[in-house]
Structures are given as structure tokens and as C-alpha cells.
Amino acid sequence: MHIPDGFVPPSVSIAGYAITGGVTWYSLRQISRERNPQEKIPKASLLTAAFFVASLIHIPIPPTSIHLVLNGIMGAILGYYAFPAIAIGLFFQAALFQHGGLSTLGINAVVMGIPALLAYHLFQLRDPALRVLPHRFSTQQQKRWTKIxxxxxxxxxxxxxxxxxTVVIITNLSPDIDAQTERNAIYLSLIGYGIQAVLEGIFTVMLISFIEKVKPELLK
Amino acid sequence: MNKQIWLLPLLAITTLMWSEKVLAHASHVQYRQTQAVEIEASYDDGTPMANAQVIVYAPDDPATPWLKGTTDSEGKFIFVPDASIPGNWDVTVRQAGHGNIVNIPWGEENAASDTASGSSADAGYTPLQKVVMAAVGVWGFVGTALFFSRHKPQN
Structure with missing residues (x-):
């Protein structure tokens, strides 16, 4: 899902950097409001390492293979630390392995980082104070709710x-390529992404359940 | 008997036409050896990029495609660059938003029988190099984590 160099026009790259800059600024401002902003840096750093390596580990799913992105997990566990962490992870992927590109770093951070922040807000709903229907959950129900x-x-x-x-790629198709073929290939790859989404969801449930049992304070 | 004689000219005509047709089918095959460029595209896990779109740009006009095609089931694509246009030929391979651009130097010196090969940057690393690079990167992140989780000196 990393957009390589030269696949989008410069205006899109610049817009990507602009959005990434704005969201990074906002995330850092939210982080600096915390009582001890440095407290979560070790956690963020270790998850950045996992994010950085995850893209190199291929899980074969016929007809192709996928790699975990882990942006949902990063959002759920790290909150606003997730966005700068993903941007840093993407920078190292691009610089070391040409996975993505430096000119498209901004747009890739938007692609993977903004969903992470939304995942954070979704996962926050497990807090009873934020529940839409404020009726009391049993411990069992609360656990199930967290898993969902x-x-x-x-x-x-x-x-x-x-x-x-997909939207970025389809709206920026180069006129040189056969747009219909490319569009069909992209729609076909969406099936793969659907399978990957389910896998990432299951992996997130497993990891969150594990952390909740072993070290619940990590999720605070 | 009469009928058969009547048929004779017809037979002659068809025979004539037939031989004429054979003449028209005569073909001429020439060959000469030339140098071609073979592209082999694969994803970073090694699976070939089958049926991916290939666009070749000549050095003298990098904005308009010089040749378009698709890779075969093994991710391969062969083309013969125009020898009269020396310089760097750009070849883009893409499929479903994935792909890469490779730069092929092509010039008079290539006219000799030497064979050159190259690849887009990332394929140049061996698996061992990749593992070492990943380990170094991970160690950087772990080190950062350790630095920020160190115990504060009591004073």
C-alpha cells in the first residue's frame, strides 16, 4: 500500500506533505498536553520498530502475499503518538528498502496515519464514560465490547x-497507461485488502486481549 | 464426353489462379541479430508481476511513451530499443498501484557484445543485507525506547 516515487504528480506529493505536516503538528500539540509527554515514547518507539519490520514479513495468501500494516494497533495503543510514529517508520522503510518513496512520504503518512488516529478514537469508546447508552456493563460484556x-x-x-x-491512485492515473486495465487490477486487489483487513482485525483482538491480561496499564 | 471438354478451360483457369496464389504466398524472411532488453518484474517477496503494464520512454522524449506492453506470466517483457537513440531509457512497470521505474543506459558502447544488467534500487540487496539493515533499524528504535525508559537518577 506504499505509493512509490513518480506515481503521483508533484502537486499531490506536496499536498500530502502539507496534510502530514498539519496532522503531525496537531498530534504533537495533543501529546504535549499530557502530564508526562516522554512517558509513552518507549512504547511508541517499540511499536514503530514493529511497524517498520512488519512490511518486510510476507504472509502468503494465494494468489499473492500480504504484509501486516499494523496501523490500527498503533492507533489503539499509542493514541496521538501513532501519527509521528508511522511517519518515522515510513521514512525508514523508504530510505532503507525503497518501500514507498521520499517524495510520496507525505501522502503515504496520510494513507496510513490518519486511519490510525481514527482507530484510536474508535477504540476509546470502550471507556464507559464515552458510551452512547450509559448502562452498566458486566465485566464479561465489557471484555466483549473491548474485543469488538x-x-x-x-x-x-x-x-x-x-x-x-485506491482513491489517490485512481484519481492520479497517468494518461500513458491503460486506465481500464489498471482500474480492474486495483479493484481486484481490493479483495486482497478485504482479507487483510480481517486478518489485521483478528491480530489486533489477539494483541489487545493479551496486553489486557498481562499489562493492562499499557492501554491507558 | 462433351461435358468434360467443356470443363477443361475452367480447370486451366483454376490451375492458373492457384499457381498465382502460390506465388503470392512466397515470402521472404530475413534475420539479423540485435540487442534487446529483457525486463523481469517481481514483487519484493519474489512473486513475478504477471500481466503488469509496461511503458517504455525513449531518452529523447521522456514524456510520451515509446512503447507500451504487458509482462508475461513470469513477469518478463522484452523490447528492442532504437539504437539511434542513445541515452537512458526509462521503463515503468506497474500493476494495481504497485510498480517501479528502471533506468536503462543504452548507447553506442552497448553495440558491442557485452551484456549489461541492472535493477531498480531495492532489488540490489541480498536477503542477508536486508536482514542486517532491518536489525540495525530495529535496534535504533529499541535503543530509543531504552533511552526514554531509563530510570531517572534520584537527587
Missing amino acids: LAFGAGAGALGLSAIIF
């Missing part, structure tokens, strides 16, 4: 990333 939200965060973030990616 974790799945929604993981699968939703990836699905949204796939949609933004």
Missing part, C-alpha cells in the same frame, strides 16, 4: 487505508 472495538480499530484502519490508497 479492537477488531473494528484493526480492520477499519486497514480498510480505510486501502480506500484512501
Whole structure:
């Protein structure tokens, strides 16, 4: 889902950088409002490492193979730290492995980072104070609710990333290529992204359940 | 008997036409050896990019496609650059928003029998190099985590 160099016109690259700059500024402002902004940096740094490596590990799903993006998990666990963390992870992927590109770093951060922030807000709904219907949940119900939200965060973030990616690519098709063939290939790849979204959702549920059992304070 | 004689000229005409047709089918095949460029496109996990769109741009006009095509089932595509246009030929391979651009130097010196090969930047690393690079990157992140989680000195 990384857009390589030279696939979008310069105006789109610049717009991507502008949006990324704005969202990074907003995220950093939210982070600096915390009581101890440095407290979550180790957590953010370790998840950035996982994000950085995840794109190199291929999971074969016929006819092709996918790699986990983990942006939903990053959003759910890191909150506003997720956006700068994803931007940094993408920079290293582009610089070391040409996965994505430096000119498209901004647009890639938008594709993967903004869904992460939305996943964060979705996952926050597990807080009883934010529930739409404020009736009391039993512990069992609360656990199930957390799992549903974790799945929604993981699968939703990836699905949204796939949609933004598809829209950016389709609206910027180079006139030189056969647009119909390319569009069909993209629509076909959406099926793959759908499977990947379910996988990411399941993985997010597993990880969140594990953390909740072992070290619940990480989710605070 | 009469009927058969009547048929004779017809037979002659058809025979004539037939031989004429054979003449028209005579063909001429020439060959000469030339140098071609073979592109092999694959995803970074090694699966070939089958049926991906290939666009070739000549050095003298990098804005308009010089040749368009698609890769075969093994991700391969072969084309013969125009020897009279030396310079860097750009080849774009893309499929479903994925792809890459490769730069092929082509000039008079290539007319000799030497074979050159190259690749887009990322394929140049061996798996071991990739693992080391990933490990170094991860260690950087872990180090950052350790730095910020160190215990504050009590004073």
C-alpha cells in the first residue's frame, strides 16, 4: 500500500506533505498536553520498530502475499503518538528498502496515519464514560465490547487505508497507461485488502486481549 | 464426353489462379541479430508481476511513451530499443498501484557484445543485507525506547 516515487504528480506529493505536516503538528500539540509527554515514547518507539519490520514479513495468501500494516494497533495503543510514529517508520522503510518513496512520504503518512488516529478514537469508546447508552456493563460484556472495538480499530484502519490508497491512485492515473486495465487490477486487489483487513482485525483482538491480561496499564 | 471438354478451360483457369496464389504466398524472411532488453518484474517477496503494464520512454522524449506492453506470466517483457537513440531509457512497470521505474543506459558502447544488467534500487540487496539493515533499524528504535525508559537518577 506504499505509493512509490513518480506515481503521483508533484502537486499531490506536496499536498500530502502539507496534510502530514498539519496532522503531525496537531498530534504533537495533543501529546504535549499530557502530564508526562516522554512517558509513552518507549512504547511508541517499540511499536514503530514493529511497524517498520512488519512490511518486510510476507504472509502468503494465494494468489499473492500480504504484509501486516499494523496501523490500527498503533492507533489503539499509542493514541496521538501513532501519527509521528508511522511517519518515522515510513521514512525508514523508504530510505532503507525503497518501500514507498521520499517524495510520496507525505501522502503515504496520510494513507496510513490518519486511519490510525481514527482507530484510536474508535477504540476509546470502550471507556464507559464515552458510551452512547450509559448502562452498566458486566465485566464479561465489557471484555466483549473491548474485543469488538479492537477488531473494528484493526480492520477499519486497514480498510480505510486501502480506500484512501485506491482513491489517490485512481484519481492520479497517468494518461500513458491503460486506465481500464489498471482500474480492474486495483479493484481486484481490493479483495486482497478485504482479507487483510480481517486478518489485521483478528491480530489486533489477539494483541489487545493479551496486553489486557498481562499489562493492562499499557492501554491507558 | 462433351461435358468434360467443356470443363477443361475452367480447370486451366483454376490451375492458373492457384499457381498465382502460390506465388503470392512466397515470402521472404530475413534475420539479423540485435540487442534487446529483457525486463523481469517481481514483487519484493519474489512473486513475478504477471500481466503488469509496461511503458517504455525513449531518452529523447521522456514524456510520451515509446512503447507500451504487458509482462508475461513470469513477469518478463522484452523490447528492442532504437539504437539511434542513445541515452537512458526509462521503463515503468506497474500493476494495481504497485510498480517501479528502471533506468536503462543504452548507447553506442552497448553495440558491442557485452551484456549489461541492472535493477531498480531495492532489488540490489541480498536477503542477508536486508536482514542486517532491518536489525540495525530495529535496534535504533529499541535503543530509543531504552533511552526514554531509563530510570531517572534520584537527587
